[in-house]
Amino acid sequence: MTERSPNAVELRAVSKVYGASAAVRDVSMEIARGAFVTILGPSGCGKSTLLRMISGFVTPSSGDVLIDGVSVLGAAPYERDTAMVFQDYALFPHRTVAQNLAFGLRMRRIAKDEIARRVEAMLELVNLRGFGDRRVSQMSGGQAQRVALGRALIVRPAVLLLDEPLGALDLKLRKQMQAELKTIHRDLGLTFVAVTHDQEEALTLSDRIAVMNGGALEQFDTPENLYRRPATRFVADFVGNANLFDARIGGGGRVAADSLPLTLDLSAAQRGGRGEGTRVALVVRPETIAVGAAAPAHHDCRVEARVDEIMFSGAVQQITGHLPDGTRLTAHQSAALPAPERGATAIFSWPGQSVWLVDG
Amino acid sequence: MSAAHDIPRRRPLLRAALPAAGLLPLVLWQIVFFVVPVALIFGVSVWRTQSYRLIPAFTFDNYIAIFARPAIWRALLLSVETAAFVTVACAVLAFPVAYFIAKKAGRWRGLLLVAVIAPFWISIVMRVAAWRLLLGERGVINQVAMTLGLTDAPMSFLLYSPVSTAIGLIYAYLPLYVLPLYAAISNIHDNWIEAALDLNASPARTFFEVILPLSAPGLVVGAVFCFVFGLGEFVTPALLGGGKQLMFSQVIQDEFQRRLDWPSGAAMAVVLLVLVFAALALSMKWIRRASGETGL
Incomplete structure (x- = not known):
């Protein structure tokens, strides 16, 4: 058996160029297995592009993306062991809550009785017990966000990707969901990579934060180091x-x-x-x-x-x-x-x- | 001052009736051009004829005769078959077109939609006549096929047959299917498709699990247009069908104009109407189910 890479995700000098402008320039980053990493930056800094490179919806112009130590450059999104929590949740409107949760498991050809068992467990985990038969259109914003989280978590991906996961929630709900996200991350031990423009959210949630500006990685460090020992003027100004x-x-x-x-x-x-x-x-x-x-x-x-x-x-x-x-x-x-x-x-x-x- | 007093003086009944008054033209239109004619047709359908003269009666003989005369129910069957075939063919042809315009066309979307509608600017009679030039024994298709050596003799089944009727109808109804399908597919968020791919659904599974079910409202509306119009279509079969195998609408016209048997023709028209209503009722049920599922 080959030795397992300690990194869930590794970006090696990835760039993405659209015409004359670069959305991402020469970013290298190692994300340890089980870490909660947040990519932080103002809008247009390339953070979403970076996330979509990991999920496979964007192919880097140069550089390499590794998941669990294996290059995934040639793999389509449906061939990668990642799962995304979309900003607007992207729940399937023609499916019930339970069917949304079961989707990824069905695509991975898991046995029916195991799907049923895992869906029940996930409803429990995201505090939606008894909501399985509801339509997603009947869910409130906070509930929809839990379904989206559960739908991605249930496949136990190598990396869970979160694109501005709490952006659509009001302040109080956001605080509550931050705490729940942190608990779920700790309990499940999965690797989380989130994207946000909210520096407070990044500081609260993450083990490490990657601060991006103009497509480049300014600093990748612990929240405390970012705050106490910023590497650049931009980081000093943007974080806190x-x-x-x-x-x-x-x-x-x-x-x-x-x-x-x-x-x-x-x-x-x-x-x-x-x-x-x-x-x-x-x-x-x-x-x-x-x-x-x-x-x-x-x-x-x-x-x-x-x-x-x-x-x-x-x-x-x-x-x-x-x-x-x-x-x-x-x-x-x-x-x-x-x-x-x-x-x-x-x-x-x-x-x-x-x-x-x-x-x- | 006085204006402020006017508002509460309006009676509640009047206030409720005012918005409803906007519907009046529609209601009048429906009564004059739909309810009354249908009632008249139904009335005539239970009359009798004797020596080409209408005799008021109340008999269902005309209805029984429809199914007793093989020529008639064969025409009805041909109409249903043709309409069903045209509907399915249009759905299959319209889907990629609608999908491309809704999801891939980008800034060409407007132009492509206009192109889809453009044939409506030309009279149906002219468009059908143009198909004769293409499908005839010495038409473009046969000339090309013979020049290329694909056939020795011209393919005669291309024109004046149920085949040419079907081709003409598919051509005529394709835009009617593309438009509702385009509207439905436009409502499918790209994120839903991405979420399916992200959760390890292959492109094919994504199509059957997400895209197709969420296109259902458009598929049903398009099918209703095609099937209902196809069932009662007269111009295209009359011009392209050749007259050997008649469609139901042609038989109805025959009863009225050639045989002067109005009650018999009226009874056939009522049967056709009932079929159309049945199709509509069925589709309403589907639409309600489909739209209930798409409402986010």
């Missing part, structure tokens, strides 16, 4: 909120911001091996910034800014301000802390060790 300040690395590891009256001593790790004279951007997360007359002692970066706006949103208040030269700043701080006054000048401060650098 960020204050980005253009800066330049000076002599002795000192970093001088262009527009802030600020010079930082950064560790070599923070500089990431960048040499003197390199253009960089400082990434300062809003929640690391405190606003108030008295800055905490360890907040060694301090600037004075005028407060423009204070937005209260439950637990957090968002405070925006600007420096005399017009540079804008955003801070998130606990709503329990006293808010500064609009129009007043306040000290915005943060610890230098929380600053991250990306290439300018």
Whole structure:
């Protein structure tokens, strides 16, 4: 027996070119078996094209796609061991819920009594017991989404693909389904690859996130690393909120911001091996910034800014301000802390060790 | 001020009757051109004739005679057979055309739909006459076949036979089948097809499991058009059929015009009408079932 690849999916330098424009450029990615990976990016970044390359509906212009260690370039969608949860669910309208669930098993020529057994089990798993005989047109959005999920899960594919799976649901239902998706993923141990433009959803659900921009893979990493150690300016800006300040690395590891009256001593790790004279951007997360007359002692970066706006949103208040030269700043701080006054000048401060650098 | 008072003054009955009044032209049309003529036909069908004169009566002899005279029920059988064959042939020919226009034509869709409808802009008589030029013993098809050495003598069954009637009807009804089928296939989301393929259904299975069942409303509507029109068709069999094997509509015309036996012709017309209604009732049932399943 040959050794089984540890990767459920492997993309090797795949590109997709439509005429003069490239939808996907030179993306390589290894997705470990049992992982929950999300491909995240703004619309038009090529994330859906990437997903459709795995399912087989798009043939890459160059590069290779492997499922379970075997190239599937020559395999049609119906010959691949993948199953997709479509954005609009794509449930068969002429079939009942149970018949939708059974479809993939019937196509795989599973015995009738086993199909019946697995359909019942799947109805149970996706919380739709007793709904088997319903028409799909009678299902609510959340229920239809569960049927779509169940229809793909039931064949136990090598990779489960989810195309914006929760995009059509309202916020509360989305939160609930996120939790259920995560539980199902953990319980079944299948490989999930999802596509979304919702960074919060990606952060909540995934083991690893692939951030795409303009057809290229910007970073493929754990949610925490993406947030704390973004590889590029795009990732820093797209994942979570960020204050980005253009800066330049000076002599002795000192970093001088262009527009802030600020010079930082950064560790070599923070500089990431960048040499003197390199253009960089400082990434300062809003929640690391405190606003108030008295800055905490360890907040060694301090600037004075005028407060423009204070937005209260439950637990957090968002405070925006600007420096005399017009540079804008955003801070998130606990709503329990006293808010500064609009129009007043306040000290915005943060610890230098929380600053991250990306290439300018 | 006064306008604001006018609205609540309208009586409820009137308010309910107003939208229904829009149906009035349709109702009048149906009464004058359908209900009354059918009633008259039915009335005449139970009369008798004597020496070419109509005699009011109430007898079902005319109906019994239809099935007692082999020539008549053979014509009826030929009509049903021809209509059924034409329907099936149209369905088979129309499906790929409708599928291509709905799913593959892209920006050519509009032009292709116009091309499908275009034959309607020319009179049916001219179109049928054109088929005579093609199918005749010295017509285009026979000339080509003989030049190529496919046959020694012209194929005479091509014209003035049930074959030519069927060809003419298929040609005439194909657009009637393409259009409803196109509408039904347009409603099949590409995602449903992709979902089937994604769940390991081969293209052939995808066709039988998803595309064909979801085309059912169009298939049924097209079949109704073809079958019902084919059953009562007169012009095409009259011009292409040759007159040796008559279709039912030709026999009816014969009764009225040549034999002047109006009651007998009327009875045949009623039988034809009942057949058409039966076909319609059956198809309504299918459509209801099919559309109940497509409503998402």
